[in-house]
Amino acid sequence: MKPLSDRNRSPRRSTPPDDACPTCGKAMIVSKEELPTVINGERVQVPGVEHLHCPSCGEIVLPYEDARALREQGVEVYRRQHGLLTAEDIRTLRQQLGLTQAQLATLLQLGLNTVSRWESGRNVQSGALDLLLKLLRDVPGTLDYLRRAA
């Protein structure tokens, strides 16, 4: 058989050959049931993140990439529940203002990587900073005001 024919057969990342539960040793199954995660000290339920679930003891195993997806989607769920701007809202607003991530961070007197973390879903903005972002979006003159204050 030619090597090329194997290209469509790469094993799925989330179903490793050894699917034994690390706690009880029973076979685990792939699941997309809701998972809990903690964002800003608050528990949120995140749907649709693939993981291994042990039907015997309830153990859950998340590959690294899926653990990151759980965190990022948890941040989005948290934002919706608290009426905060989403990652996409923030990116769109920033682009409408014609600012780079670093320029917006500087205007808001934050660390240079803060806006990048908001837009990638690694961190969630505080309620106070969310309000500042909405002022930038909704109140004419706010950008000039922040530029004078910087």
Ligand SMILES: [Zn+2]
């Ligand atoms: Zn188990």
